[in-house]
Amino acid sequence: MSQQNLEPLDVEAIREEFPILEREFDGQQVVYLDNAATTQTPDPVVDAMSDYYRESNANVHRGIHHLSQEASVAYEEAHDRVAEFIGADGREEVIFTKNTTESENLIAYSWGLNELESGDDVVLTEMEHHASLVTWQQIAKRTGANVEYIRVDETGRLDMDHARELISDDTALVSAVHVSNTLGTVNPVSELTDLAHEHGALSFIDGAQAVPNRPVDVGEIDADFYAFSGHKMAGPTGIGVLYGKQSLLEDLEPYLYGGGMIRKVTFEDSSWGDLPWKFEPGTPPIAEAVGLHAAIDWLEELGMERVQAHEEELAAYAYDQLAAEGDVEIYGPEGGPDRGGLVSFNLEGVHAHDLTSILNDHTVAVRAGDHCTQPLHDKLGVPASTRASFYVYNTREEVDKLIAALDDARALFA
Incomplete structure (x- = not known):
């Protein structure tokens, strides 16, 4: 079914599950357009976590009593649910971390420090989030590897001719954002992964801005590693996901150690447990895993195709309204299938x-700054930008309120 034929989301019904959207400041109802930073959490997710704490709270994989068994089952089922959601082959390929950043660091330390050496190239993009850029930059300094960057062209898209030039037999890893958190660009990650594999390199895809708002199948992308965060997809903070192909994860050494991830310990040495537990030492984010499971159930009930269509429609509307203002500079593609649900812009004469x-002051919540993409902003020639980002509970009327508030800024800085 094409997106044009999808039944639209019942946004008013959805909003009823988010009491925070009813909050008022100085008599004005909040307009929350900061979803690329974190989305709000619906009642079913909050309820699932509360029910866990009220009824099944115990540590996992540690006890044979009833509560521990219930908690363990819930925690393991959350891995299964995530695997199903993203098209992984099973729970063995789903590692729970704190967030996307920790997932990047897990691979950087477990694989990068052990495998990279002088002469190896790590290929990133100029639109990378600091979670990727800083991590691989620092690992390269320690290993002697080189970091190369695929150019972003004047439209905000990747220069794929340049990508084909950079990715060579010297490339060890290609790491790219699926959707840019600043430009909104939806990158051709399957093509990047294919290029990496053609040269014997691995691929790491940062899906923090993709999994929350569009169908993602890691098998179709053929990514070796893929990461995202629960708090950007109507789930709780404190939990992220690292997907990795089982054959690769089995060969990697963990970089965090402790209880729960071992098979046998002696005074002289230790051996590691099975996947995914060998990468999850200590007490894991149990309640957060329960919440992530509930968030996935909630999103799939809406339908990820409908979620994507709603976000793209709002982003296109916001882009058109901002472009019509005449004194607004917008960054990234104009719209359509290669723009996600956010718009970054600057108003002439007004710092972000x-x-x-x-x-x-109008209770419109957006984000200003470099959005953890300082080098990209340097390339754009601006110190910061204002970002409006959308989710399933946002409306055109809220975009209109954003546009109307620009007049106040013009008047103050005239």
Whole structure:
């Protein structure tokens, strides 16, 4: 079914599951357009976590009593649910971390420090989030590897001709964002992965801005590693996911050690447990895993195709409304299938931080700054930008409120 034929989301019904959206400041109802930073959490997710704490709270894999068994089953089933959601082959390929950043670091330390050496190339993109860029930059310094960057062209898309030039037999890893958190660009990650594999390299895809708002199948992408965060997909903070192909994860050494991830310990040495537990030492995010499971159930009930269509429609509407203002510079593709659900922009003569403060006076919550993409902003020639990002509970009327508030900024800085 094409997106044009999808039944639209019942946004008003969805909003009823988010009491926070009813909050008012100085008599004005909040307009929450900061979803690329974190989404709000619906009642079913909060209820699932509360029920866990009220009825099944215990440590996992540690006890044979009833509560521990219930908690263990819930925690393991969360791995199964995530695997099903993203098209992984099973729980062995799903590692729970704190967030996407920790997932990047897990591979950087477990694989990068052990495998990279002088002469190896790590290929990133100029639109990488600091979670990827800083991590691989620092690992390269320790190993002697080189970091190369695929150019972003004037439209905000990757220069794939340049990608084909950079990715060579010297490339050890290609790491790229699936959807840019600044430009909104939806990158051709399957093509990047194919290029990596053609040269014997691995691929790591940062899906923090993709999994929350579009169907993702890691098998179709053929990524070796793929990461995302629960708090950007109507789930709780404190839990992220690292997907890895089982054959690769089995060969990697863990970089965090402790209880729960071992098979046998002596005074002289230790051996590691089975996947995924060997990468999850200590008490894991049990309640958060329960919440992530509930968030996935909630999103799939909405339908990820419908979620994607709603976000793209709002982003296109916001882009058109901002472009019509005449004194607004917008970054990234104009719209369509290669733009996700966010728009970053600057209002002429007004710093992004000042604009965001003025928008806050209208209870419009957006984000200003470099969005953890300082090198990209340097390339764009601006110190910061204002970002409006959308989710399933946002409406055109909220975009209109954002646009209307721009007049106040113009008047103050005229």
